Amino acid sequence: MEEYKSLKVEEMEEKSSVYRVILNRPSQRNALSADFFQEFPKAIRCLDQNPNVSVIILTAAGDHFCSGIDINTLSSIKSESESESSDRGRGGERLRRRILELQEAVTALEQCRKPVIVGIHGACVGGGIDLITACDIRYSTCDAFFSVKEVDLAITADLGTLQRLPSIVGFGNAMDLALTARRFSAAEAKDLGLLSRVFDTKLELDQHLATIAQEMAAKSPLAVMGTKAVLLKTRDMSMEQGLDYVATWNSAMLLSDDLKEALSAFLHKRKPIFAKL
Known part of the structure; x- marks a missing residue:
């Protein structure tokens, strides 16, 4: 199995057709780095093409699922678009292409033929919402919390949340969450339809992920x-x-x-x- 800087990919157990993709920057609360946007779509596509893989579980190391896009990544994108050309039009076109590249990393989850089940704990903020809304089934621990955070950073969310969230929680609820950037709990996320189930502990969450993935992997x-x-x-x-x-x-x-x-x-x-x- 290939080694990654921002991820860990592993077979759930020997001779299992269920694989885990683990966000693996726990000291940075799994903030999405430049490496992530290169590695994540590659890892998902490799699993998609692997005939030994039936189901993918997306989870995260450490205390939090994802704290959003790494600030260093945002700063780098901003600097690139401003420094390479004094022409505002050309700089804007280059920035658009960069945003489309970032979008493709998240959209890889939907494009994957295999089902992707996500287990969320701790913070799921900004880019974390982009990721989970592109997954097929979402579960969390009861202490998980969520925020469509981008407006607090003077950004319009652009990696898929504004397109996917309304069909999951309803247009009015998506407006509320995206315009206020307010923090909301796992219980509210379940009531809104963002989550299918909420578990008391991380252990219970992980056990359920394994069970449901194995059941799904046994189907046609x-x-x-x-x-x-x-x-x-x-x-x-x-x-x-x-x-x-x-x-x-x-x-x-x-x-x-x-x-x-x-x-x-x-x-x-x-x-x-x-x-x-």
């Missing part, structure tokens, strides 16, 4: 991949468009060996065994 990889793909693709479609899209998807994917294996396992009262993706 084609069905899991298709469910994620259709949900993401059709969230902004009309009902008619969405139904048409899933009909087209299943016309290509439905009649698979996975379906034969699932039916055979059901008839013979055994657990199905599916081929790797």
Whole structure:
């Protein structure tokens, strides 16, 4: 497994098809560094292409999930855009390309065919919200706290929160959280629909992540991949468009060996065994 500066990637247990991606800058509260934006999409794409990987768990080392983008990274981006050209238009175009590169690192989570489950503890602020809203399922400890922090730093959030959060918590709630930058608790995040479940301790959270990931990994990889793909693709479609899209998807994917294996396992009262993706 490749070594990273800002991350750790590991198999959950021997011969498991569940892998963990761990934000690994605990002394900096896992602030997102320049290294992270290079390494994270690479790690996610490698896991996506690995046939031995069925499910990815995103978590973090130390006391906090993520404190947002590293201030040094922000300063570096600002300096680059200002120093390389006195032409405001060219500097702006260069900055736009840099922002798009940062966005791609987060969007890699959605583009990954495998489901990504995130476990949150401690602070989840700014860029941390960008990350978790791009994940497929979100859980946290009861002492976790959240903030869409960018307006307090004189920034318009630009890595995906403003695009993804409204469809998760509702437009009005997203407006409230993004415009006020207020801190909100895990209990409120659960009430808003940002979290699926909240756990009393980190140990309970980690145990649940492992259990749910293993259960998911035992399912048909084609069905899991298709469910994620259709949900993401059709969230902004009309009902008619969405139904048409899933009909087209299943016309290509439905009649698979996975379906034969699932039916055979059901008839013979055994657990199905599916081929790797």
